[in-house]
Amino acid sequence: xxxxxxxGSGKSTLLKCLNGLLKPRSGIVMLDGKNLNKMKREEIAxxxxxxxxxxxxxxxxxxxxxxxxxxxxxxxxxxxxxxxVVNYALQAMEIERYALRPVRELSGxxxxxxxxxxxxxxxxxxxxxxxxxxxxxxxxxIEVMNLLYMMAKDMGMxxxxxxHDINLALQFADRFLLxxxxxxxxxxxxxxxTPQNIEDVFKVEVSLTQIGDHILVTPLLKSKxxxxxxxxxxxxx
Amino acid sequence: xxxxxxxxxxxxxxxxxxxxxxxxILTLLLTSAISLSLGSSxxxxxxxxxxxxxxxxxxxxxxxxxxxxxxxxxxVLAGWALAMSGVVLQCILHNPLxxxxxxxxxxxxxxxxxxxxxxxxxxPTEVNSAILNFLSLGTGFFAFLGASATTxxxxxxxxxxxxxxxxxxxxxxxxxALASAGTMxxxxxxxxxxxxxxxxxxxxxxxxxSWKDLSLVAIFLLPSFIxxxxxxxxxxxxxxxxxxxxTLGVNxxxxxxxxxxxxxxxxxxxxxxxGVIGFIGLAAPHITRLLVGGDHRHLLPQSxxxxxxxxxxxxxxxxxxLSPVVLPVGxxxxxxxxPLFLYMLMKGGNRKF
Numbered sequence: 001x002x003x004x005x006x007x008g009s010g011k012s013t014l015l016k017c018l019n020g021l022l023k024p025r026s027g028i029v030m031l032d033g034k035n036l037n038k039m040k041r042e043e044i045a046x047x048x049x050x051x052x053x054x055x056x057x058x059x060x061x062x063x064x065x066x067x068x069x070x071x072x073x074x075x076x077x078x079x080x081x082x083x084x085v086v087n088y089a090l091q092a093m094e095i096e097r098y099a100l101r102p103v104r105e106l107s108g109x110x111x112x113x114x115x116x117x118x119x120x121x122x123x124x125x126x127x128x129x130x131x132x133x134x135x136x137x138x139x140x141x142i143e144v145m146n147l148l149y150m151m152a153k154d155m156g157m158x159x160x161x162x163x164h165d166i167n168l169a170l171q172f173a174d175r176f177l178l179x180x181x182x183x184x185x186x187x188x189x190x191x192x193x194t195p196q197n198i199e200d201v202f203k204v205e206v207s208l209t210q211i212g213d214h215i216l217v218t219p220l221l222k223s224k225x226x227x228x229x230x231x232x233x234x235x236x237x
Numbered sequence: 238x239x240x241x242x243x244x245x246x247x248x249x250x251x252x253x254x255x256x257x258x259x260x261x262i263l264t265l266l267l268t269s270a271i272s273l274s275l276g277s278s279x280x281x282x283x284x285x286x287x288x289x290x291x292x293x294x295x296x297x298x299x300x301x302x303x304x305x306x307x308x309x310x311x312x313v314l315a316g317w318a319l320a321m322s323g324v325v326l327q328c329i330l331h332n333p334l335x336x337x338x339x340x341x342x343x344x345x346x347x348x349x350x351x352x353x354x355x356x357x358x359x360x361p362t363e364v365n366s367a368i369l370n371f372l373s374l375g376t377g378f379f380a381f382l383g384a385s386a387t388t389x390x391x392x393x394x395x396x397x398x399x400x401x402x403x404x405x406x407x408x409x410x411x412x413x414a415l416a417s418a419g420t421m422x423x424x425x426x427x428x429x430x431x432x433x434x435x436x437x438x439x440x441x442x443x444x445x446x447s448w449k450d451l452s453l454v455a456i457f458l459l460p461s462f463i464x465x466x467x468x469x470x471x472x473x474x475x476x477x478x479x480x481x482x483x484t485l486g487v488n489x490x491x492x493x494x495x496x497x498x499x500x501x502x503x504x505x506x507x508x509x510x511x512g513v514i515g516f517i518g519l520a521a522p523h524i525t526r527l528l529v530g531g532d533h534r535h536l537l538p539q540s541x542x543x544x545x546x547x548x549x550x551x552x553x554x555x556x557x558x559l560s561p562v563v564l565p566v567g568x569x570x571x572x573x574x575x576p577l578f579l580y581m582l583m584k585g586g587n588r589k590f
Binding site for chain 1 (some may be wrong): 241243244246247248250331470471473474476477478480481483484485486487488526530531532
């Protein structure tokens with residue numbers, strides 16, 4: 001499921017509520033029929049994985065950082081199974097050759113893949129991703145999203161992600177949640193992706209084009225606020 | 238079975254880190270033995286062994302059991318505790334500059350001690366020398382209060398006001414300046430004897446602890462160490478940021494609070510017992526980090542050993558370099574530690590994997 005909306009529309013806040021980092025002011029979050037806010041952190045950690053938008057780059061090596069994702073499942077020391085899962089996650093994110101390097105020496109996109117690998121290693125039932133592709137190049141955007149798509153299909157994992165690239169979201173998500181000013185504007189399948197809805201949410205006129213199987217959203221390059229920079233500078237002087 | 242080169246190389250990396258640990262422990266044991274045999278009384282190795290085996294009557298036995306042994310244990314405990322606090326503080330504040338000394342915890346303790354010595358009069362005089370044992374405990378208690386006060390301010394700033402880690406370090410610098418100014422003020426108005434005893438106290442010296450003091454330090458040190466070891470994974474998680482830690486099932490806020498308080502408790506106990514010993518809490522974690530990386534499963538125990546080793550080596554040098562004059566170890570730690578630290582930083586800066 002893709003969460004789509006403007007900056008500050010509440011995408012990250014929603015994801016944090018879904019994972020218990022923030023308590024909703026009204027309403028409750030249910031996970032497998034249980035109230036999430038009544039669950040212990042360790043319990044939530046076994047079921048819900050989360051990759052925030054911003055993260056600290058610790059001194060850990062990549063392998064240790066990903067192994068940390070196994071923490072909710074490890075009692076004393078990691079088992080061979082834990083190592084196998086980490087191995088799989090590293091390979092899936094194509095970062096195995098950096099395994100023994102400190103995370104902070106990597107580039108932004110590589111670090112983002114480390115964080116994704118950690119969430120995958122956590123083997124959650126629900127995976128919450130806050131802009132998982134924001135630092136990735138085109139190739140890795142497609143690779144990562146493909147992999148997540150396969151995981152959702154094969155393992156029945158629910159993946160909820162926020163994303164600014166509507167076209168990428170359109171290709172991989174089957175449900176969409178449009179947020180506007182902290183409220184749900186629309187929720188549903190592809191049918192809610194209409195030029196009218198997108199214009200209402202983003203204040204930008206768009207046209208939809210059908211290319212093969214999927215729909216392409218193209219903004220009509222006309223900003224709503226016709227702010228003339230040169231003019232305003234002249235006025236100031 | 239699939240071929241897993243990454244897992245294999247990771248396991249060998251772990252083995253390498255464990256080997257460093259073993260080497261550190263062996264070095265510490267060896268240094269203790271050497272330190273035990275060195276001293277101004279020119280004891281032979283045979284005397285040493287016979288004294289160790291319980292030859293109660295000899296002077297050597299007294300020297301070993303009442304002077305050198307407590308001193309070595311003191312150095313190990315103090316180094317251990319300071320390094321441990323350093324690791325913990327650096328982890329939870331996400332700041333490599335954090336240490337008991339840079340956060341002003343040590344200076345707070347020194348101020349407390351100075352206050353006790355002058356205002357309340359816990360200094361040795363002819364009248365009270367009989368109950369001096371009790372009085373030294375009083376000074377220690379005030380040092381503990383001073384350290385706790387500093388820590389409380391830091392805790393309130395970080396928890397209630399949600400200051401960033403940089404701001405916490407800055408407040409630590411401010412607090413330490415405040416405490417030092419307070420100490421200087423007291424010294425300015427104090428009598429000669431009082432000044433001497435404050436200065437002596439702030440020097441930091443591992444020889445002043447009795448077996449009773451040492452066991453007190455150990456009673457608090459060991460449980461905290463076990464607590465931190467049990468939380469070694471959680472500390473890794475906290476280092477990745479509080480949000481990530483929470484998603485991994487760590488109660489981050491509670492853990493940060495407990496960690497700060499334990500670190501302060503252990504530090505103030507060390508400062509109260511041995512005086513101000515700078516630098517170990519900052520240098521030991523960093524030296525260890527260069528050796529084994531930032532994973533707390535390795536970093537924490539190994540830093541403790543490194544800290545103990547650093548302080549023990551410093552103290553052994555302090556006892557022997559100007560023999561028979563015994564220098565306070567605080568001077569040597571900085572004299573020796575600073576260049577070593579700078580050297581390791583330079584070397585580490587060039588290192589590429």
